[in-house]
Amino acid sequence: MSTLVTIYEVVSHAQRFWRLRINGSQEIAFPTRDIASAAARVRARRQNQDTGGHTEVWVQRLDGRMDREAVFLGGTAGAMCAEWRRQ
Secondary structure, eight states: OOOOOEEEEEETTTTTTEEEEETTTTTEEEEEHHHHHHHHHHOOOHHHHHHOEEEEEEEETTSOOEEEEEOOOOTTTTTEEEEEEEE
16 A cells, blocks of 8 residues: 655745745745745645645755655544654
């Protein structure tokens, strides 16, 4: 049985905007990195609760490298769900 994996990435776009990419394609623009990061965590948590599987949130640093900020593992509604978040 395969596990559904979804990756949410927060990356810089132009000089003043941040983009939330979902599995490398769908993009949503936000004015700050903090807002984009919070939106990514909320969407990832909701998706994980709805579909189960494995969901990760990656956020680009100001130097261009990517940090994994949150991971959601578990099942659908009623099942156990584990969350890890960078402190």
